[in-house]
Amino acid sequence: MKSVKLENVTKSFGKAKGVENIDVHIKSGEFFTFLGPSGCGKTTTLRVIAGFYFPTKGRVFFDNEDVTRMKPNKRNIGMVFQNYALFPHMTVFENIAFGLQVRKMSRDEIKEKVARAQKLVRLEGYEDRKITELSGGQQQRVALARALVIEPDILLLDEPLSNLDAKLREETRIEIKRLQVELGITTIYVTHDQHEAMAMSDRIMVMDQGEIQQIGTPQEIYNKPANHFVASFIGESNIVKAKVENVTDTHVTVDIGNGVKLTGLKENAAPNLDFKTEKDILLSIRPEAVREGEGTNTLTGTILLSEFTGVNINYLVKTGDHELDVMFVNTGSEVLNRGDSITLHVPEKGIYFLSEKR
Amino acid sequence: MATTNEIKTPKQSLWKRMTESRYFVYVLVSPLFLVLLAYVIYPMYKTFAQSVVDQEGSLSLENYIRFFTTEANLESLYNSIFISIVSVITCAIVGVGMAFLLNRYEFPGRRVLSVLALVPMALPPLIGAISFSFLYGSSGIFPRLFQAIFQLDDVPFALTGIWGIIVVHTFTMYPYYYLSASAAIRGLDPSIEEAATSLGANRWTIWRKVIIPMLTPAIVASSLLVFMISMASYTAPLMFGEERVMTMAIALSRTNGNLEMAATQSTILSLVSIAFLILMTWYQNRRNYQSQSKGIGVHRSELRSPLVRYITGILSFIGVVILLLPIMVITLISFAVDGEWTTQIIPTSYTLDHYIELFTDSRTWGPVKNSLQMSTVAVIGNIIFGVFAAYAMVRYNFRGKVFMDILIMVPWALPGTVVAVNLISAFSEGNIFSFNQVLIGTFWIMPLAYFVRQLPLVFRNTQASLMQMDDSIEEAAQSLGATWVYSFRRVVLPIIMPGILAGTLLAFVQGLTEFVASILLYSPSTVPLSVGIWNRMYSFQFGTACAYGVLQTVLIIIVLLINEKLKGETNQSGAALG
Numbered sequence: 001m002k003s004v005k006l007e008n009v010t011k012s013f014g015k016a017k018g019v020e021n022i023d024v025h026i027k028s029g030e031f032f033t034f035l036g037p038s039g040c041g042k043t044t045t046l047r048v049i050a051g052f053y054f055p056t057k058g059r060v061f062f063d064n065e066d067v068t069r070m071k072p073n074k075r076n077i078g079m080v081f082q083n084y085a086l087f088p089h090m091t092v093f094e095n096i097a098f099g100l101q102v103r104k105m106s107r108d109e110i111k112e113k114v115a116r117a118q119k120l121v122r123l124e125g126y127e128d129r130k131i132t133e134l135s136g137g138q139q140q141r142v143a144l145a146r147a148l149v150i151e152p153d154i155l156l157l158d159e160p161l162s163n164l165d166a167k168l169r170e171e172t173r174i175e176i177k178r179l180q181v182e183l184g185i186t187t188i189y190v191t192h193d194q195h196e197a198m199a200m201s202d203r204i205m206v207m208d209q210g211e212i213q214q215i216g217t218p219q220e221i222y223n224k225p226a227n228h229f230v231a232s233f234i235g236e237s238n239i240v241k242a243k244v245e246n247v248t249d250t251h252v253t254v255d256i257g258n259g260v261k262l263t264g265l266k267e268n269a270a271p272n273l274d275f276k277t278e279k280d281i282l283l284s285i286r287p288e289a290v291r292e293g294e295g296t297n298t299l300t301g302t303i304l305l306s307e308f309t310g311v312n313i314n315y316l317v318k319t320g321d322h323e324l325d326v327m328f329v330n331t332g333s334e335v336l337n338r339g340d341s342i343t344l345h346v347p348e349k350g351i352y353f354l355s356e357k358r
Numbered sequence: 359m360a361t362t363n364e365i366k367t368p369k370q371s372l373w374k375r376m377t378e379s380r381y382f383v384y385v386l387v388s389p390l391f392l393v394l395l396a397y398v399i400y401p402m403y404k405t406f407a408q409s410v411v412d413q414e415g416s417l418s419l420e421n422y423i424r425f426f427t428t429e430a431n432l433e434s435l436y437n438s439i440f441i442s443i444v445s446v447i448t449c450a451i452v453g454v455g456m457a458f459l460l461n462r463y464e465f466p467g468r469r470v471l472s473v474l475a476l477v478p479m480a481l482p483p484l485i486g487a488i489s490f491s492f493l494y495g496s497s498g499i500f501p502r503l504f505q506a507i508f509q510l511d512d513v514p515f516a517l518t519g520i521w522g523i524i525v526v527h528t529f530t531m532y533p534y535y536y537l538s539a540s541a542a543i544r545g546l547d548p549s550i551e552e553a554a555t556s557l558g559a560n561r562w563t564i565w566r567k568v569i570i571p572m573l574t575p576a577i578v579a580s581s582l583l584v585f586m587i588s589m590a591s592y593t594a595p596l597m598f599g600e601e602r603v604m605t606m607a608i609a610l611s612r613t614n615g616n617l618e619m620a621a622t623q624s625t626i627l628s629l630v631s632i633a634f635l636i637l638m639t640w641y642q643n644r645r646n647y648q649s650q651s652k653g654i655g656v657h658r659s660e661l662r663s664p665l666v667r668y669i670t671g672i673l674s675f676i677g678v679v680i681l682l683l684p685i686m687v688i689t690l691i692s693f694a695v696d697g698e699w700t701t702q703i704i705p706t707s708y709t710l711d712h713y714i715e716l717f718t719d720s721r722t723w724g725p726v727k728n729s730l731q732m733s734t735v736a737v738i739g740n741i742i743f744g745v746f747a748a749y750a751m752v753r754y755n756f757r758g759k760v761f762m763d764i765l766i767m768v769p770w771a772l773p774g775t776v777v778a779v780n781l782i783s784a785f786s787e788g789n790i791f792s793f794n795q796v797l798i799g800t801f802w803i804m805p806l807a808y809f810v811r812q813l814p815l816v817f818r819n820t821q822a823s824l825m826q827m828d829d830s831i832e833e834a835a836q837s838l839g840a841t842w843v844y845s846f847r848r849v850v851l852p853i854i855m856p857g858i859l860a861g862t863l864l865a866f867v868q869g870l871t872e873f874v875a876s877i878l879l880y881s882p883s884t885v886p887l888s889v890g891i892w893n894r895m896y897s898f899q900f901g902t903a904c905a906y907g908v909l910q911t912v913l914i915i916i917v918l919l920i921n922e923k924l925k926g927e928t929n930q931s932g933a934a935l936g
Contacts, residue, residue, distance in 0.1 A: 052833055072836045079837040085830035089852045098848070099838030150838060 001186045002062045002153040003028045004049060009058035011044055018044045019210040022058070026188060026203075031180055033189045035197040036207035037233070042190045043158060045207070049188065050156055051075050062153060073102075078147030079156040083163065084139050086131045092118075092142050093127035099150035117149040120179065137168045141175075148179070155180070155187045161196065173200060194234050198222065206230050226270055228354050231284040238324050239354075240283040247275045252353065254281060258320040262297045264351030273355050282354040287314070287327040289350030297346040299324075308335050317342060383754045390747050391758075394765045396791035397810050401780035402628065402768075408621035408783055421622040431623070434607040441520060441603065442588035445527040446581050452528055453535025454577065461543045464658040466667060467674030474681045476537075478530050480914045481684060482871035484888050485907040486530045487597035488895065489684035490517060492691060494525070495598075499687065502703045522598040527591065529684075531584050538576035546572055579641060586634040589627065590773030592874040605775045609878065612779070624779045628772055635771035639764065685911060692904035699900065712905035722902060725890030726909070732801070732886060733869030736808035737816075740865045743809075744816025745858060749850075752824040766817055769810045774874030777811055781879065799881050807879055808869040815868065816861035823857025824850075856924040863917040871910050 004026040011018040019041035026032045034042035047053045049060060051072030059068045067075060086095050096117055100110045118124050121141040131139065140160060147155060160176070161169045177200050180187050191197055197204050198218045206213040206221060206229075214226035225231035232239060242254035245261060252275055253263045262283065266275070275281075301319030308314075313328045313335055326344060336342060412420040425431045459465075460472040478486065493499055494517040501513035508514065517525055546569065554564045592605040601610060604627050611620035692712055694705030715722040747766065751759060769777055785797035785806075797803040827850070835845035873888035880889050887906055894903035 050833075050837055052836075072833070073839045073841055075837075076839070077837055079834065081830045081834060083828060083830060085828060085834035087831060087835075087849055087853075098835065098840070102839040102844060146834075146838065156837075 001028045001184060003030075004154060004186065004188065005061040006045070006049070007059045007061065009045070009048055009055045009060065011048055011053055012056050017210050018053075018056075019048075019207075022212060024205055024212070024215060026186065028063075028186055029184045031177070031187045031189065031200060031202045033191060033197045033201040033204045034207060035191060035194060035204050035234075036213075038192055040207040041210040042192075042207050044210075046156055046158055046188060046190050049154070050077055050079055075154075076150070076152055077154045077156055078150060078152030080140075080143045080147050080158065080160045082159045084143040086139055086142055086146070088131055090131070091127065092123065092129050092131070092134070095131065095142055096146045096149050099146065103150065113149055114145075117145040120148065121145045121175070136164055137172060140164060140172060144176070144179070148183070148185075153186065155185050157187065157189045159190055159192070161191070161193075169196075176200070198234075206233065208233070223352075224268075224270070225284065225352070225354070228282060228284075231352070231354060236287050236325060236327075238283075238285045238287065238322075240285060240322055240324075241356075242281050242283050244275055244277055244279045244281055247277065251348075254283065256283070256320065256322065260299065260320055262346060262351060263348060264353065265348050268349065268351060269353035270355060273353055275353075280356045282356055284352040284354055285324070285346055285350055287325040290324065290326040290344050290346055292328060292342070292344060294343055295345035296348055297351070299344045299346070301342060301344065303336055303338055303340050303342055306335060306337055315342065317344065319344070383750075383756045386754070387750050387756055387762075390743065390750060391762065393743055394762065397806065398765055398769055398813075400789075400791060401777075401784035404783035405621045405624050405628075405776075405780045408618060409625045411618070413618075421618050422626075424619070425622050425626065430602065431607065434602045434604050434623075435626070437520060437600070437602050438589055438604040441523055441527070441591075442585045444524050445531060445588040446584050448524060448528040449532040449584050450535050450577060450581065453532040453580070454539045454573070456532070457536050457539035457543055461540055462658060463670075464660040465674065466671040467678065471674045471677055471681075474678055476533055477681045477685065479533050480911060480918060481530065482873075482888070482907065482910040482914065483530070483593050484871070484873045484891055485688055485911060486684060487526050487593045488891070488903070488907065489688050490522070490526050490529070491597050492687050492900075493683055495522070497701075499703055502701075506703060518598055519600050523591070523594040523600060523603075526594040526597070527584075527588055531587060534583050534587075535577070535580045538580045539573060542573050542576040575641075579638065582634055582638045582641065586631055586638075586771060589630055589634075590775070590874075592773065592775050605773055605874075608775050608779060612782075612878065620779055621783065624776045628776050631771045631773060631776070632768060635767055636764070639767070688904045688907045688911070691900050692908045694901045694904075696899045696901045709901070712901045715902065716905055716909070725885045725887045725906070728804075728884055729870045729887035732804045732884065733808060733866050735805035736812065736869050737862055737866050739805070739809040740812050740816045741858065741862055743813070744861060745820050745854075747817050748820035748824055748854075752821060753829075766813050770812075770814045774811060774872070775878065777807060778875040778878035781807055781810070781875075798879070801884055803879050804876065804884050804886065807875045808865075808872055811872065811875060812865040812868050815865040816858060819857040819861030819864070820854055821857075823854040827853050860921045860924045863920060867910075867914050867917045870913060 006022050006024050009022040010020050012020075022041075022045055034045055036042050044053065048055050051067070051070060051074075054069060059066055061067065062075070087098065090098070093114055096114045097110050100113055105113070114127070115124075118127065121144050123138065123141055123145065126134070126138070126142075131142070134142065140163075143160070157176070161172055164172060173196060189197075189200065198221075201218060203215060203217055204221050205215045208229050214221055214230045216224070221230060221234055225234060225237075228239060231237045240256055242256045242262070244252065245255050246253040247266070250266055251263055252266050252269075253261055255261055264283070269275075273281075299317075299319045301317040301324070303315050304318050304323065305316040306313075308330070311330060313330055315326050315328075315336065317324045317326055324344075409421050410417060410419065412418040456471075456475055460468060460475065481489070491498060494501065496513060496516035496518060498516065501516045504510070504515070505513045550568060550572075551564055554568050559567065590605065591603075592609070595601075595603045595606045600606065604623060608620050608623045608627070611617075611623060691699075691705060693708045693710065695707045695709050695711075698707050699705040712722075716726065717723060747762070750756075751763065772780075781803060782798055785792050785803060788794035788796050795802075797806065831853070832845055832850060835849045836842075840848065870887055872886065873892070876886045876889050877892065880886060885893070887910060891903045891906045894900070894906070
């Protein structure tokens with residue numbers, strides 16, 4: 001298994017910007033995800049690694065080998081495309097065998113390896129089926145088998161679940177993760193779905209507008225977002241404008257308007273955030289971090305919207321000039337209605353500080 | 359070993375630098391441009407050059423002045439335009455009318471009629487014209503039949519001259535309207551009409567405001583096409599002896615040795631054709647109306663009144679007869695003994711000799727063999743050019759792409775007569791494009807003419823298959839380690855094969871039935887099938903002529919059937935993957 005290193009990779013298309021200054025080191029055997037909204041440059045970055053695009057600037061390394069200008073067919077990568085890109089005129093066997101035939105393996109060896117790959121993705125007995133006779137999920141597994149059978153150094157997955165329905169997506173997600181753990185293969189996964197990214201990845205690279213926003217483990221990204229974009233893109237978050245009022249060694253107190261003051265932990269802040277008194281700042285408060293009743297950082301407000309989903313109770317609460325999304329786990333207590341007043345508090349740990357620029 | 363390595367490295371990097379360059383694509387497409395330059399642009403230029411010199415060889419517009427001041431020329435131009443306009447109108451009425459009847463109403467005989475509506479497309483152009491003259495010409499079967507029934511001194515009616523041409527045009531060209539209008543009608547979502555009704559519109563308003571506007575793109579496109587083909591028509595005027603049309607005038611100028619005038623007439627006709635081609639391309643690239651809904655249930659109203667059913671039944675029977683008669687008469691006469699059918703209504707004695715001769719007499723087999731050989735050579739050229747041009751156009755971006763697209767279509771838009779004149783101007787003396795050989799009078803000029811006339815066929819069909827294929831399929835092959843050549847051979851080629859095959863078959867039968875350019879270019883040793891038919895007709899060997907005709911028709915029908923199947927297959931796999 002190889003590691004992948006992108007060194008200041010920039011890819012522009014004519015005047016349009018593709019990605020800029022991508023600098024990342026993906027470790028051998030790691031499950032690494034590029035996460036971001038569509039058009040953020042995640043697929044472009046993946047295609048630079050696959051060799052379909054040559055970077056305009058910067059270099060690409062597999063282990064210590066510079067592969068920046070290497071043709072895609074020399075890179076020994078396995079790639080699963082969003083639309084699977086199966087060869088429509090070939091059977092399941094022929095599709096999976098393609099990469100082995102390119103490598104001029106003997107007939108027996110090919111047979112044995114294809115059979116093993118079929119077993120791996122649970123498609124035994126399907127070898128003579130035409131691609132058009134398979135369901136979406138089965139096509140997906142053929143694509144996976146075809147990419148894995150060549151024993152690639154790196155596995156690239158480009159939104160492989162986006163064409164599947166919800167139930168199948170769940171199943172296939174677990175399947176892919178199982179295969180990755182079993183084979184220990186370096187895997188780069190592209191998705192715009194944060195749940196997929198959180199559930200599967202060792203580390204995630206969040207991208208927006210062609211630039212890296214944050215690289216980190218799922219917990220780091222969720223609990224310690226680097227900026228406004230990451231905080232609101234990953235999970236739900238209330239972003240509240242505030243002014244720094246008082247800073248101690250461990251705590252920061254801010255004013256969120258109308259004389260309401262909140263206090264949080266100083267360590268609970270985006271990296272390099274500079275707390276200066278009177279400075280404008282942003283708070284990120286997750287809906288599930290807010291508690292009902294009185295406590296530290298008490299707020300009172302009225303309910304604008306009330307939503308009961310079974311597992312949760314969601315409220316939109318107006319407090320001062322702010323509207324807060326809050327979420328409580330349903331414990332059987334009474335659900336409040338629009339117009340009711342409510343008392344909330346935010347534990348110190350539930351407040352996260354961000355700088356005002358995005 | 360060390361030395362070879364040292365030499366190899368810089369060489370490779372030069373090759374790499376070259377292939378990675380943005381301009382490398384121009385190296386790849388330059389052979390395509392060279393072919394177009396040699397066999398499309400250069401011949402056109404030579405004809406043009408010939409038209410702008412006077413008798414002494416100095417540059418002048420004398421020929422054009424002479425063209426526009428000679429009454430015969432002006433009459434030819436006027437007749438060609440008149441025939442084309444009337445053909446557009448008659449074809450539109452028949453084609454759109456039939457499209458509506460067959461797609462919107464249920465009546466006795468509908469199914470048979472809708473299968474046979476495309477029969478005219480299976481008729482080779484020369485055979486279509488010949489069959490009409492057998493059926494309705496001045497010594498044709500029907501005029502003589504009525505003469506006999508009513509004991510007349512002379513035939514009561516006969517197709518001749520301009521109106522004969524127009525009738526043949528209507529019969530052979532209405533399918534263009536029928537096909538495009540049928541597609542448009544099938545695409546008309548009934549719910550749109552229902553929506554209009556629910557908003558309070560009556561039948562007439564719906565027609566005026568909904569149906570006609572939605573059919574307009576199909577009708578305009580077909581009109582441009584039919585006008586262009588009518589202007590280029592040569593066989594029908596030839597058959598009905600109408601010398602005062604542009605194509606005939608060109609051929610006549612050539613036979614009279616007035617090459618400058620032939621070049622002038624060709625240039626003028628080319629300008630008209632190219633103008634229409636550009637107009638058509640422009641019109642098709644505009645956004646067309648399209649229904650948003652996907653699955654559309656076509657509903658046919660049933661004609662209930664017994665009287666109406668009775669009348670439509672008879673009318674569709676007559677329609678079926680009219681559609682089948684040309685093929686029937688050609689088949690009938692192919693069994694007639696040559697020289698024995700003179701004043702009788704239909705031939706009196708029959709024989710199988712013509713078919714036996716076809717395969718036993720080397721003189722009769724000659725034209726068949728020639729056509730097979732020449733078409734094969736032309737088609738091989740078409741495949742090589744068409745596949746690579748299609749690949750380059752779909753996969754690469756380069757300057758001059760639109761220009762190249764139009765250049766490939768130009769020879770298709772040009773009348774066959776003009777293509778022949780252009781090739782004669784270019785290759786009656788050696789030049790670099792013919793490797794310094796005189797091609798006129800040799801075997802090679804015929805396949806070259808076929809190659810040029812069929813240029814778009816393989817190209818267009820391959821292009822369509824390629825556009826259906828997702829880019830990522832080729833990338834998948836590459837990521838699995840395949841080189842470009844390997845993935846082209848194992849992945850791209852098999853996927854686009856149905857398209858290539860469809861285009862190839864069409865090009866092949868078009869070569870086998872080509873007449874218009876052949877008649878100006880053939881030499882005694884390269885008589886093709888259609889010229890063979892014409893020569894036999896000329897020497898009153900109708901039987902053999904028609905046996906040739908039946909052979910051509912059967913080949914066309916086989917190809918159309920195979921193509922229908924190929925189309926079905928690609929659609930299936932395309933739909934399943936899409």
